[in-house]
Amino acid sequence: MLYIGNFSYNDDSDSKDNYCLMPCVVEADGPEEAMEKFASHFQEIRRGSDLLDGAHEIYLDSLAELEGAPSEPVICQWQKIVPAMDGLCSITSALPVVDEGDDFANAYAWGEDDDDEDEHAHYDDLDDLDEDDMSETEPFLLF
Helix, strand or coil: CEEEEEEEECCCCCCCCCCEEEEEEEECCCHHHHHHHHHHHHHHHHHHCCCCCCCCEEEEEEEEEECCCCCCCCCCEEEEEEEECCEEEEEEEECCCCCCCCCCEEEEEECCCCCCCCCEEEECCHHHCCHHHHHCCCCCEEC
16 A cells, blocks of 8 residues: 655744755555554654754655555645744645545544554545644654
């Protein structure tokens, strides 16, 4: 499976309000393996370059799972960044135009779901996504 992780962070080395978006793709057997690969990759980048110097908390905005490379374009994430009282706010939707009956793509959220079953909540329908819950999740990775 292909996994597209849409990550974000505030660059603390910049004094102005900012929001860095960082999509990343990997092939893995499942979402847990994909998350491990993403975390390892970000740690390697942190050690080997200055790209993530200002990143102290990296958030996973969405994780899209594709059975393979699609023959038609697929929007994996839609995101809007707007001013808020305490800085910038992000509104995100994973796979915003994928129909409910499509079996080639799934979306996952990072953090606890209402049932406390699994770290990665599965959504069969985009109407089940709660952007407020997604925006208040714990960081995916701390430096």
